[in-house]
Amino acid sequence: xxxxxxxxxxxxxxxxxxxxxxxxxxxxxxxxxxxxxxxxxxxxxxxxxxxxxxxxxxxxxxxxxxxxxxxxxxxxxxxxxxxxxxxxxxxxxxxxxxxxxxxxxxxxxxxxxxxxxxxxxxxxxxxxxxxxxxxxxxxxxxxxxxxxxxxxxxxxxxxxxxxxxxxxxxxxxxxxxxxxxxxxxxxxxxxxxxxxxxxxxxxxxxxxxxxxxxxxxxxxxxxxxxxxxxxxxxxxxxxxxxxxxxxxxxxxxxxxxxxxxxxxxxxxxxxxxxxxxxxxxxxxxxxxxxxxxxxxxxxxxxxxxxxxxxxxxxxxxxxxxxxxxxxxxxxxxxxxxxxxxxxxxxxxxxxxxxxxxxxxxxxxxxxxxxxxxxxxxxxxxxxxxxxxxxxxxxxxxxxx
Amino acid sequence: xxxxxxxxxxxxxxxxxxxxxxxxxxxxxxxxxxxxxxxxxxxxxxxxxxxxxxxxxxxxxxxxxxxxxxxxxxxxxxxxxxxxxxxxxxxxxxxxxxxxxxxxxxxxxxxxxxxxxxxxxxxxxxxxxxxxxxxxxxxxxxxxxxxxxxxxxxxxxxxxxxxxxxxxxxxxxxxxxxxxxxxxxxxxxxxxxxxxxxxxxxxxxxxxxxxxxxxxxxxxxxxxxxxxxxxxxxxxxxxxxxxxxxxxxxxxxxxxxxxxxxxxxxxxxxxxxxxxxxxxxxxxxxxxxxxxxxxxxxxxxxxxxxxxxxxxxxxxxxxxxxxxxxxxx
Numbered sequence: 001x002x003x004x005x006x007x008x009x010x011x012x013x014x015x016x017x018x019x020x021x022x023x024x025x026x027x028x029x030x031x032x033x034x035x036x037x038x039x040x041x042x043x044x045x046x047x048x049x050x051x052x053x054x055x056x057x058x059x060x061x062x063x064x065x066x067x068x069x070x071x072x073x074x075x076x077x078x079x080x081x082x083x084x085x086x087x088x089x090x091x092x093x094x095x096x097x098x099x100x101x102x103x104x105x106x107x108x109x110x111x112x113x114x115x116x117x118x119x120x121x122x123x124x125x126x127x128x129x130x131x132x133x134x135x136x137x138x139x140x141x142x143x144x145x146x147x148x149x150x151x152x153x154x155x156x157x158x159x160x161x162x163x164x165x166x167x168x169x170x171x172x173x174x175x176x177x178x179x180x181x182x183x184x185x186x187x188x189x190x191x192x193x194x195x196x197x198x199x200x201x202x203x204x205x206x207x208x209x210x211x212x213x214x215x216x217x218x219x220x221x222x223x224x225x226x227x228x229x230x231x232x233x234x235x236x237x238x239x240x241x242x243x244x245x246x247x248x249x250x251x252x253x254x255x256x257x258x259x260x261x262x263x264x265x266x267x268x269x270x271x272x273x274x275x276x277x278x279x280x281x282x283x284x285x286x287x288x289x290x291x292x293x294x295x296x297x298x299x300x301x302x303x304x305x306x307x308x309x310x311x312x313x314x315x316x317x318x319x320x321x322x323x324x325x326x327x328x329x330x331x332x333x334x335x336x337x338x339x340x341x342x343x344x345x346x347x348x349x350x351x352x353x354x355x356x357x358x359x360x361x362x363x364x365x366x367x368x369x370x371x372x373x374x375x376x377x378x379x380x381x382x383x384x385x386x387x388x389x390x391x392x393x394x395x396x397x398x399x400x
Numbered sequence: 401x402x403x404x405x406x407x408x409x410x411x412x413x414x415x416x417x418x419x420x421x422x423x424x425x426x427x428x429x430x431x432x433x434x435x436x437x438x439x440x441x442x443x444x445x446x447x448x449x450x451x452x453x454x455x456x457x458x459x460x461x462x463x464x465x466x467x468x469x470x471x472x473x474x475x476x477x478x479x480x481x482x483x484x485x486x487x488x489x490x491x492x493x494x495x496x497x498x499x500x501x502x503x504x505x506x507x508x509x510x511x512x513x514x515x516x517x518x519x520x521x522x523x524x525x526x527x528x529x530x531x532x533x534x535x536x537x538x539x540x541x542x543x544x545x546x547x548x549x550x551x552x553x554x555x556x557x558x559x560x561x562x563x564x565x566x567x568x569x570x571x572x573x574x575x576x577x578x579x580x581x582x583x584x585x586x587x588x589x590x591x592x593x594x595x596x597x598x599x600x601x602x603x604x605x606x607x608x609x610x611x612x613x614x615x616x617x618x619x620x621x622x623x624x625x626x627x628x629x630x631x632x633x634x635x636x637x638x639x640x641x642x643x644x645x646x647x648x649x650x651x652x653x654x655x656x657x658x659x660x661x662x663x664x665x666x667x668x669x670x671x672x673x674x675x676x677x678x679x680x681x682x683x684x685x686x687x688x689x690x691x692x693x694x695x696x697x698x699x700x701x702x703x704x705x706x707x708x709x710x711x712x713x714x715x716x717x718x719x720x721x722x723x724x725x726x727x728x729x
Contacts, residue, residue: 060544087622188434194704199650260422285524288526289526291652295682342526345525349521
């Protein structure tokens with residue numbers, strides 16, 4: 001601790017009260033420079049487009065305007081800045097421009113389908129009827145996409161029935177055991193994530209349909225989806241399982257738990273949100289795949305709830321088939337099935353976020369209350385035991 | 401005198417009963433997956449060998465696809481696949497780098513989780529939705545751009561379009577439709593979120609200490625990005641690009657909806673007519689006899705080998721880079 005002498009204290013009082021300094025990185029000149037450059041760029045581009053050169057088109061206008069903006073902005077910055085600061089602002093402008101372009105493009109792609117599909121989705125019959133008796137010229141108040149929705153749900157359900165147990169066990173195998181065998185399996189699984197989905201479809205087409213003589217059906221499609229989904233799920237789950245902290249497992253072993261107990265009570269619960277995310281994201285990939293289904297499921301306009309016999313159509317396949325029609329109403333139904341598919345994926349994605357959004361140590365309020373109750377029960381148990389039998393040290397002395 | 405107890409080394413044995421069952425079950429699952437995967441691979445290679453026996457080495461150099469007369473090869477479709485993927489990567493990578501840098505470095509902190517979620521959601525959107533957009537919207541609206549490129553950049557061999565006179569306002573515009581360029585643009589939209597999400601992950605793992613060190617030495621934000629974030633995320637950038645390339649090579653439906661297939665090497669990316677291996681399979685599987693089917697398998701195996709090399713390359717680069725160094729602890 002330092003004591004100030006009288007003189008120091010006098011000096012301090014003489015000084016004016018310190019003004020709070022502005023630490024913001026954005027100055028008002030910067031904003032004005034950017035606005036000025038933008039206005040100049042738009043005017044210059046308009047001049048080029050409408051008076052000087054024979055250019056046209058909205059996209060071209062935006063691109064030329066952006067390039068002009070960058071050039072003008074650089075000149076304006078050069079007036080009161082040095083090299084590094086000019087470069088910094090320019091890169092910042094370019095990054096913002098690229099990000100905005102990609103974001104706008106992606107949002108446009110997605111909303112294009114949703115908006116176009118809206119005209120078919122507003123009619124409730126879209127969810128209750130199939131297309132078996134609906135002609136190509138029928139209005140949107142007849143027919144619907146029920147057959148495709150049912151097909152998608154059955155096919156992805158069957159595929160999950162195969163992939164979840166096998167995939168999770170295999171991921172556990174990869175993360176729990178050491179040696180050359182798991183390494184080999186991991187390499188092969190990683191290789192198979194590169195399998196193009198159409199080739200997976202071709203494999204099932206050539207084996208299940210042509211060699212074993214099954215007819216095109218939802219089951220064959222779910223097999224093709226499984227072949228494609230399995231490596232993706234195993235790899236994602238393996239990554240999640242390897243992120244389980246080693247000290248948790250070691251603590252479990254130190255308490256005398258067996259490997260099986262440790263996996264069941266420590267590894268899997270810790271990794272549960274991540275595993276759920278892995279499963280759900282693999283499901284989202286599987287649900288939207290068109291090409292394996294195209295080769296294996298056949299195509300029908302009628303509702304078919306039996307996945308093992310007769311062709312069964314799914315949402316992406318129905319979209320693919322309907323969209324090629326010249327009739328506007330059929331095309332509108334195609335947009336409707338695509339929008340429905342996207343809503344399904346969105347739903348899966350939101351569930352994945354809710355389940356996997358928090359880390360292994362963070363708890364929901366409900367889980368926290370459950371932990372508190374368990375802790376209170378343990379405390380009561382300890383107190384009861386203390387009351388019934390006095391605790392002693394190894395030497396036999398009673399603890400007061 | 402004190403007795404020194406020499407502790408005997410205890411043998412660590414796997415505990416009995418349930419544990420042994422557990423190991424056996426795990427090994428069975430691993431062996432089952434291995435069996436299934438090798439079965440798929442072996443079957444494809446076996447069938448492909450039949451077709452290769454007929455076509456021989458000319459499989460790699462023939463452009464035509466007439467399997468029933470024994471005259472078929474992947475020269476045209478493989479070139480088409482690579483060109484489409486090349487266009488897609490060329491468009492998607494700059495956009496993805498910009499987006500990834502924006503999300504990890506420039507975006508306001510409160511906006512970041514929403515942007516991350518949005519990009520990840522875009523990566524999960526089914527490819528048929530992108531194909532739909534390309535088929536119904538882009539096909540009609542990109543002609544102006546293609547025409548502009550063909551008019552002013554036709555001195556670049558790739559941008560040449562034969563059979564059209566750009567100076568003639570009444571010339572037909574169909575030569576610009578169904579081209580490699582449009583298919584590449586759609587695939588670019590599809591893979592950009594995938595690439596972006598991997599790059600963002602790599603960028604955001606750049607150590608905070610080194611970032612602050614750069615700022616403390618007086619670096620601007622771009623100076624910090626160039627000297628800390630980009631070198632640190634280089635592995636993620638290359639790996640993400642290659643994973644995107646793998647997805648682009650295997651994409652079927654979006655490409656199938658847009659192109660009009662040609663069976664000759666078509667290096668003019670703006671011109672009508674393109675092809676890809678996966679579109680070929682989707683187009684011809686139904687009418688295929690045994691020979692034609694094994695020929696399609698051979699084409700599929702060629703595609704698989706290509707994506708395999710790309711994916712493994714990506715895996716090795718990502719694993720070697722510093723990006724993964726902290727998460728392995």
